[in-house]
Amino acid sequence: MPRPPDQATLERLKQITGPAGWSDDPDTLAPHLVEWRSRYQGKTPLLLKPANTAEVAEIVRVCAAAEVGIVPQGGNTGLVGAQIPRASGHEVLVNLSRINRVRSVDPSNNTLIAEAGCVLAAVQQAAAEHDRLFPLSLAAEGSCQIGGNLSANAGGIHVLRYGNSRDLVLGLEVVTAEGEIWDGLRGLRKDNTGYDLKQLYIGAEGTLGIITAAVLKLFPRHRQVETAFVAVPSPEAVLDLLSLAREVSGDGGVLAFEMISRFALDLVVKHVAGSIDPLATRSPWYVLCDLTVARATAETFMTQALDHGLIADAALAGSAAQAAALWKLRESISEAQKREGGSIKNDVSVPVSHIPDFIRQALAAVTKLVPGIRPVPFGHVGDGNLHFNFSQPAGMDQDAYLARWEEVSRVVHAIVVAHGGSISAEHGIGVAKREEARRYKSAVELDLMRRIKQAFDPKGIMNPGKGII
Amino acid sequence: MKILVPCKRVPNPDLKLKVANGSVDLAGTTWQVNPFDEYAVEAALRLTEKGKGGERVGEVVVVSIGPKDTSAQLKQLLAMGANRAILVAGDDSALDSDLVARILRAVVAAEKPDLVITGKQAVDGDDNQVGQILAASLGWPQATFLASILLAADGKSATVTREVDAGVEERRVRLPAIMTVDLRIIGKKAVRNEALAPATAEWEDTQRLASLKGIMAAKKKELREITVESLGVAGGILVKTLRHEAPPARKAGVKVASVEELVAKLHNEAKVI
Ligand SMILES: Cc1cc2nc3c(=O)[nH]c(=O)nc-3n(C[C@H](O)[C@H](O)[C@H](O)COP(=O)(O)OP(=O)(O)OC[C@H]3O[C@@H](n4cnc5c(N)ncnc54)[C@H](O)[C@@H]3O)c2cc1C
Numbered sequence: 001m002p003r004p005p006d007q008a009t010l011e012r013l014k015q016i017t018g019p020a021g022w023s024d025d026p027d028t029l030a031p032h033l034v035e036w037r038s039r040y041q042g043k044t045p046l047l048l049k050p051a052n053t054a055e056v057a058e059i060v061r062v063c064a065a066a067e068v069g070i071v072p073q074g075g076n077t078g079l080v081g082a083q084i085p086r087a088s089g090h091e092v093l094v095n096l097s098r099i100n101r102v103r104s105v106d107p108s109n110n111t112l113i114a115e116a117g118c119v120l121a122a123v124q125q126a127a128a129e130h131d132r133l134f135p136l137s138l139a140a141e142g143s144c145q146i147g148g149n150l151s152a153n154a155g156g157i158h159v160l161r162y163g164n165s166r167d168l169v170l171g172l173e174v175v176t177a178e179g180e181i182w183d184g185l186r187g188l189r190k191d192n193t194g195y196d197l198k199q200l201y202i203g204a205e206g207t208l209g210i211i212t213a214a215v216l217k218l219f220p221r222h223r224q225v226e227t228a229f230v231a232v233p234s235p236e237a238v239l240d241l242l243s244l245a246r247e248v249s250g251d252g253g254v255l256a257f258e259m260i261s262r263f264a265l266d267l268v269v270k271h272v273a274g275s276i277d278p279l280a281t282r283s284p285w286y287v288l289c290d291l292t293v294a295r296a297t298a299e300t301f302m303t304q305a306l307d308h309g310l311i312a313d314a315a316l317a318g319s320a321a322q323a324a325a326l327w328k329l330r331e332s333i334s335e336a337q338k339r340e341g342g343s344i345k346n347d348v349s350v351p352v353s354h355i356p357d358f359i360r361q362a363l364a365a366v367t368k369l370v371p372g373i374r375p376v377p378f379g380h381v382g383d384g385n386l387h388f389n390f391s392q393p394a395g396m397d398q399d400a401y402l403a404r405w406e407e408v409s410r411v412v413h414a415i416v417v418a419h420g421g422s423i424s425a426e427h428g429i430g431v432a433k434r435e436e437a438r439r440y441k442s443a444v445e446l447d448l449m450r451r452i453k454q455a456f457d458p459k460g461i462m463n464p465g466k467g468i469i
Numbered sequence: 470m471k472i473l474v475p476c477k478r479v480p481n482p483d484l485k486l487k488v489a490n491g492s493v494d495l496a497g498t499t500w501q502v503n504p505f506d507e508y509a510v511e512a513a514l515r516l517t518e519k520g521k522g523g524e525r526v527g528e529v530v531v532v533s534i535g536p537k538d539t540s541a542q543l544k545q546l547l548a549m550g551a552n553r554a555i556l557v558a559g560d561d562s563a564l565d566s567d568l569v570a571r572i573l574r575a576v577v578a579a580e581k582p583d584l585v586i587t588g589k590q591a592v593d594g595d596d597n598q599v600g601q602i603l604a605a606s607l608g609w610p611q612a613t614f615l616a617s618i619l620l621a622a623d624g625k626s627a628t629v630t631r632e633v634d635a636g637v638e639e640r641r642v643r644l645p646a647i648m649t650v651d652l653r654i655i656g657k658k659a660v661r662n663e664a665l666a667p668a669t670a671e672w673e674d675t676q677r678l679a680s681l682k683g684i685m686a687a688k689k690k691e692l693r694e695i696t697v698e699s700l701g702v703a704g705g706i707l708v709k710t711l712r713h714e715a716p717p718a719r720k721a722g723v724k725v726a727s728v729e730e731l732v733a734k735l736h737n738e739a740k741v742i
Contacts, residue, residue: 128485129485131497221497223497223499224499229678274674276673276674276675278678279680280522280680295541295544295545299684302681302684303681303684303685306681311681313680313681313682314680314681315678315679315680315681316548316678316679316681316684317678318501318502318507318545318549318678318679319481319501319502319504319507320481320482320483320501321504322676322678325675
């Protein structure tokens with residue numbers, strides 16, 4: 001059990017980083033202690049911003065000796081409160097943003113070594129400068145950091161083609177919970193020499209150790225991307241459309257395939273300046289997809305889809321700027337929902353084939369539970385991942401609505417689990433889903449996880465109170 | 470009303486250009502319509518329709534000078550709604566603003582449009598010359614950098630505005646004329662034909678996308694490929710590009726500790742104050 005730090009420990013920690021690397025000034029701390037939707041607010045006696053891996057290791061050693069809890073933090077864009085220290089104010093906050101170099105790029109090996117504090121967009125940029133692609137892409141890419149992305153095993157819009165964060169890593173450098181440095185920065189695509197330890201740290205939400213650097217996989221840059229915005233009559237048609245897109249565009253031609261409900265689009269058009277409804281036809285569902293195919297192929301895809309009755313209307317972006325405008329619609333949904341009042345969010349996944357049944361059943365159950373509730377489902381439908389969100393009934397008191405969060409999620413999650421799905425597809429567990437996630441794991445699985453935590457972090461100092469264990 | 474819209478294809482402005490051995494390597498780039506030309510097409514479409522989504526009256530002809538695969542960009546403009554397209558075979562390296570204007574003058578002579586609308590400049594070379602040279606050589610009035618166009622009901626003149634340093638300038642131009650447009654031309658109420666659309670008419674605050682219906686219709690529209698020779702225009706350019714160089718890399722900045730130090734550096738080193 002971690003303990004509150006005494007003054008001597010805090011002083012020792014400050015010495016490690018020197019004045020440039022620590023703060024206890026409330027104004028400096030404030031932005032690090034609240035998550036962007038203000039749902040989680042925390043306290044800490046000390047914010048540390050170490051300058052290199054050696055400093056991180058020393059910090060962890062001092063904390064381990066004093067049994068003081070550590071919360072690692074990257075860009076603070078996580079959505080489940082995992083990067084915010086608890087209200088007890090006993091944990092020190094270790095922010096990695098100063099450890100932010102791209103150490104090297106190896107274009108022939110298609111790898112790049114980035115330090116944990118590198119902002120995702122900077123990694124994408126570094127890859128682009130070598131005419132390569134780092135495919136992880138999500139709306140927070142201008143702020144989130146590689147360490148946070150890997151620790152959250154972030155997904156994003158290109159999972160369909162390239163997998164989650166964990167599929168994009170070949171090696172890690174980690175400071176263990178006991179303050180040792182593990183140099184696992186191997187750039188190998190084949191390496192069967194024991195347990196794959198890096199995969200345990202990835203997605204661990206900082207509960208096993210601190211990631212300080214990673215070998216990331218690079219890919220050839222896309223020469224041509226066609227972006228289409230398509231009106232689709234039903235979730236069934238969405239799945240058929242995905243099959244058709246794969247068939248027409250050939251192996252790996254579908255880069256992204258996102259589903260947007262009519263109400264989600266309405267909210268964006270209503271609340272986000274400069275956004276317009278791209279189609280003349282109103283439709284209950286829309287798909288926004290990126291295909292890495294020639295324009296003629298994209299046109300064939302759309303005409304065939306029309307012939308098969310899978311789509312009612314469509315538009316094709318003619319330039320990068322138009323494509324960006326279409327993607328902005330998708331990326332503005334959360335913001336638009338925020339302006340519409342209270343929002344209850346679920347980040348769930350089911351096997352792709354179950355999407356239509358899941359949507360139908362879950363919508364029926366929730367609208368029965370909260371009459372007038374306004375569903376805003378959207379998301380990475382190609383991965384079976386939906387952000388199954390609900391805006392409050394018009395005119396209802398926001399707090400009264402949000403008080404029903406658990407009740408709504410319980411109903412949604414029961415249906416998710418009945419379909420063999422997951423109650424947290426890409427945002428992780430943090431504090432938000434701790435109880436709920438445990439409820440659906442078997443005793444065997446929980447026990448194995450508990451033993452891993454015990455083995456990696458015997459003193460329980462790494463991000464205490466977060467994650468499933 | 471027949472409107473001719475000259476359009477250029479440009480490399481994707483979001484891609485970082487590679488400059489090597491004195492020239493820009495465009496091998497890996499993707500191409501798109503110059504944004505200002507796309508706005509010109511949008512303006513032309515609005516001038517020939519009865520309000521947003523309304524019936525189209527009149528003809529919009531797009532013309533480009535470029536290699537064969539420029540047809541992809543022209544097809545996109547046809548899908549947006551242009552009626553016909555003309556592709557004059559040519560290669561950027563053998564063109565300058567003067568030759569482009571002379572070719573366009575020949576196209577104007579053949580097509581006899583009531584109005585020519587084009588972008589104020591292409592975002593690759595940023596030359597900002599073609600519209601002006603074309604107007605001068607035809608002896609037509611020119612109205613450049615337009616933020617709005619109101620076409621009179623009789624189709625004989627237009628009231629236009631252009632943003633200048635001191636504010637907004639309003640002018641009336643006789644038709645036929647050459648107009649070049651700036652980015653505000655795609656504003657909701659920036660463009661209207663009094664003969665077709667009521668004063669209340671409003672469009673979206675952007676250029677239209679190629680809709681599926683438009684893409685299918687475009688397959689049946691005429692895209693005529695011709696040569697410079699067939700227009701009776703002699704080649705030869707006045708401006709020759711000798712070499713391209715990437716701008717020097719920006720030097721790393723320094724952090725200053727105080728306002729005093731900043732002022733001292735601006736004064737002693739940068740010598741700007
Ligand atoms: C607008 C927006 C859109 C988003 N879209 C998506 C999306 O499409 N898909 C998706 O999966 N997620 C999405 N997210 C959430 C996503 O998980 C985070 O944006 C991102 O991956 C977290 O990175 P971060 O640097 O902000 O980490 P933080 O939020 O700072 O931390 C996240 C977790 O990682 C831990 N951590 C951080 N750095 C380290 C480290 N170096 N070592 C060990 N642990 C560490 C923290 O303790 C915490 O548990 C979105 C968030 C926002 C705000």
